[in-house]
Amino acid sequence: MQKDPLAQLIQEDQFVGWVFQIDYEKAVVLTNDVWKSQANGIPRNCFLLATLIDPGEPAVEVILLRVMGSALLPMDDKLVRAKIEDFKNRAVNTIGQEMDTLIKSEIRFSGLECRILGTFYNQNGTLRLGADIESYLNSAELRVYCPKGAALETIIHYISPERAAATAQEAQRMGFKNTLPRFPIGTVRFTSTDRRHRGDAASQVVFNLNAVDFLARRTAVFGMTRTGKSNTIKQLVSVVMRTSSQSGLKIGQIIYDLNGEYANANQQDKGSIAEVYPNDTIRYRIIPVAGFQPILNNFYTQIQEGHATLRALIESLRLPRATDLEAFLSIVFDEPRKEDFDDEDDWHKNHARYRRKVAAYHAVLARAGFELPKGFNIQFEASAIVCKLVNPSVDPNEGLTSAQAVTWFDLARQIQEQLYSSGNDPWFDPDTKALVNMLLQKNDQGAYIPGYRLLQPFKDYHSPNRTTDVSSEIYQHLENGKIVILDLSVGDTAQRDRLSKRIAQHIFQSSMRIFSLGKHPPHIVIYVEEAHNLIGRNEPLTEIWPRIAKEGGKARIATVYATQEVSSIHPNILSNTENMFVSHLNNENEFRELAKFYDFRDFESSIMHTQDVGFNRVKTFSNPFVIPVQIDKFNPELEKQRSG
Numbered sequence: 001m002q003k004d005p006l007a008q009l010i011q012e013d014q015f016v017g018w019v020f021q022i023d024y025e026k027a028v029v030l031t032n033d034v035w036k037s038q039a040n041g042i043p044r045n046c047f048l049l050a051t052l053i054d055p056g057e058p059a060v061e062v063i064l065l066r067v068m069g070s071a072l073l074p075m076d077d078k079l080v081r082a083k084i085e086d087f088k089n090r091a092v093n094t095i096g097q098e099m100d101t102l103i104k105s106e107i108r109f110s111g112l113e114c115r116i117l118g119t120f121y122n123q124n125g126t127l128r129l130g131a132d133i134e135s136y137l138n139s140a141e142l143r144v145y146c147p148k149g150a151a152l153e154t155i156i157h158y159i160s161p162e163r164a165a166a167t168a169q170e171a172q173r174m175g176f177k178n179t180l181p182r183f184p185i186g187t188v189r190f191t192s193t194d195r196r197h198r199g200d201a202a203s204q205v206v207f208n209l210n211a212v213d214f215l216a217r218r219t220a221v222f223g224m225t226r227t228g229k230s231n232t233i234k235q236l237v238s239v240v241m242r243t244s245s246q247s248g249l250k251i252g253q254i255i256y257d258l259n260g261e262y263a264n265a266n267q268q269d270k271g272s273i274a275e276v277y278p279n280d281t282i283r284y285r286i287i288p289v290a291g292f293q294p295i296l297n298n299f300y301t302q303i304q305e306g307h308a309t310l311r312a313l314i315e316s317l318r319l320p321r322a323t324d325l326e327a328f329l330s331i332v333f334d335e336p337r338k339e340d341f342d343d344e345d346d347w348h349k350n351h352a353r354y355r356r357k358v359a360a361y362h363a364v365l366a367r368a369g370f371e372l373p374k375g376f377n378i379q380f381e382a383s384a385i386v387c388k389l390v391n392p393s394v395d396p397n398e399g400l401t402s403a404q405a406v407t408w409f410d411l412a413r414q415i416q417e418q419l420y421s422s423g424n425d426p427w428f429d430p431d432t433k434a435l436v437n438m439l440l441q442k443n444d445q446g447a448y449i450p451g452y453r454l455l456q457p458f459k460d461y462h463s464p465n466r467t468t469d470v471s472s473e474i475y476q477h478l479e480n481g482k483i484v485i486l487d488l489s490v491g492d493t494a495q496r497d498r499l500s501k502r503i504a505q506h507i508f509q510s511s512m513r514i515f516s517l518g519k520h521p522p523h524i525v526i527y528v529e530e531a532h533n534l535i536g537r538n539e540p541l542t543e544i545w546p547r548i549a550k551e552g553g554k555a556r557i558a559t560v561y562a563t564q565e566v567s568s569i570h571p572n573i574l575s576n577t578e579n580m581f582v583s584h585l586n587n588e589n590e591f592r593e594l595a596k597f598y599d600f601r602d603f604e605s606s607i608m609h610t611q612d613v614g615f616n617r618v619k620t621f622s623n624p625f626v627i628p629v630q631i632d633k634f635n636p637e638l639e640k641q642r643s644g
């Protein structure tokens with residue numbers, strides 16, 4: 001005989017009453033103080049199950065309800081009057097005097113107003129959940145149960161057979177024997193006061209986030225300050241790391257850490273993600289420090305990037321715009337590509353000019369104190385005639401030291417009128433001339449200019465040891481399932497924004513490229529704090545952050561974003577967000593924004609009035625309704641033990 005998937009939902013000892021009124025939207029339940037007590041109380045917002053069957057009979061369907069509040073019973077008025085009379089007739093503080101037993105047994109009954117969330121039914125041995133009820137019988141005698149333990153677990157982890165099949169398929173594709181992992185992140189909690197319904201830890205029901213709901217999807221974390229948003233993210237990062245390494249599923253995670261709270265242990269929380277997973281975490285910072293990789297690039301090899309950084313930094317100083325500085329800032333370093341030229345000589349001439357410009361730039365950097373990479377020399381093409389005219393004692397084709405380069409360019413500048421390159425162009429094109437002016441601190445008329453000195457304060461933004469682009473390096477870490485933390489808590493803000501954007505762009509483009517080749521990009525999760533800054537409501541959707549949030553799913557990029565205000569997020573992204581975690585919101589406006597989504601409206605009182613840290617209402621992609629969950633506290637010590 002096929003097992004009955006509905007049977008385990010009904011727990012006889014959890015009987016709490018009868019449905020005495022029902023329609024398509026709501027059900028009113030008659031309960032009794034005794035049944036309530038036996039079931040350990042009925043907290044507001046908890047689930048109830050209503051079923052037609054007699055105990056022991058096989059169930060056909062079970063209606064899922066959510067307790068919304070109390071309901072009046074027809075005789076309540078009369079009973080309240082009797083109760084008041086009884087109290088009035090007593091002397092003050094009488095002990096041992098009992099209420100009239102008849103009244104007492106009557107008065108125990110009360111009504112519960114419930115919203116219908118759906119119907120569980122048995123379809124060929126598989127549990128299904130419809131998001132409504134199909135029909136109702138006014139005369140039906142529906143028994144009501146308050147699910148706990150296994151029954152509650154089934155309710156909160158319901159996943160449709162279709163989605164389960166898709167998950168299994170994805171798991172198989174990725175080489176998993178079983179299905180994709182689930183991430184345990186908290187326990188079910190209905191109300192702030194949780195003395196009874198979550199009394200002992202053992203009976204608490206663990207809430208798991210399905211990998212299939214989380215990966216390649218958008219997750220929002222909303223709530224007032226200090227209500228545990230960052231903790232939720234830490235918990236997610238560590239649970240994803242732990243679960244994925246146990247199951248062998250590689251998931252790269254990158255955290256845009258604006259306050260340095262993931263990279264560094266703080267006073268309150270004693271322990272950070274980086275400390276828990278020392279071998280799987282790579283930390284980056286703008287300013288180099290021990291234990292961190294520099295987000296920086298090598299200015300000598302990443303010419304465009306380095307020059308763009310210098311431009312941004314100098315612009316942030318708002319210096320008076322002297323002509324020479326302007327000329328330096330507007331230089332474009334585009335390396336001529338062979339395929340763009342019909343004539344090989346033409347390309348060669350252009351390329352030689354480009355190399356000269358780069359050499360002059362290298363010399364400026366070196367003179368400004370930007371440390372040269374090991375074994376690096378300044379090299380460019382110069383014809384035999386040019387070499388002879390300028391300085392026959394050294395050969396630029398072989399490479400010059402930085403001091404030799406300064407001398408060489410100085411001498412060349414003095415005879416620039418005589419110098420022509422192979423193509424009969426003047427040897428100094430305007431860009432190179434501007435660079436040589438910077439190098440020698442002289443303008444075209446020979447008057448003093450600050451020149452290379454302007455760049456001196458920024459030499460810490462350069463990293464001489466880096467051989468690959470920081471973005472590609474980060475992408476590789478993500479492909480290997482590592483946690484990358486970009487500590488953006490220090491350093492110039494304009495610089496920070498630019499670099500973080502560039503890295504995001506690289507991740508998106510790399511994954512999209514793999515996707516467009518018909519291959520499977522790696523699973524990556526991007527976590528962003530203070531998300532309103534990046535995917536704010538006025539942000540054009542063509543910008544990189546909104547694009548990742550909107551289109552990243554295709555390329556297997558999941559986005560997790562945290563912010564205090566629901567209303568600050570781009571509406572288009574908000575409405576495409578599959579998972580939402582909401583702790584406390586303190587104002588009507590924000591709640592109204594949230595109430596536009598799913599059934600968060602049911603939790604108005606809870607969200608607006610309870611301020612418990614980590615107490616979230618969670619909507620996941622698979623679940624058709626919101627589930628209230630207490631998120632576990634990220635516990636570095638415990639995680640360290642778990643990860644061995």
Ligand SMILES: Nc1ncnc2c1ncn2[C@@H]1O[C@H](COP(=O)(O)OP(=O)(O)OP(=O)(O)O)[C@@H](O)[C@H]1O
Pocket residue numbers: 223224225226227228229230231232268269564613614615630631632633634
């Ligand atoms: N689920 C939880 N259980 C117990 N303590 C928690 C929980 N979540 C967070 N805390 C604690 O509450 C404090 C605030 O948490 P957290 O920094 O995560 O809040 P936040 O919402 O990110 O705040 P902010 O808006 O300032 O970034 C921290 O000290 C944290 O350890």
Ligand SMILES: [Mg+2]
Pocket residue numbers: 229230231529
């Ligand atoms: Mg925070």
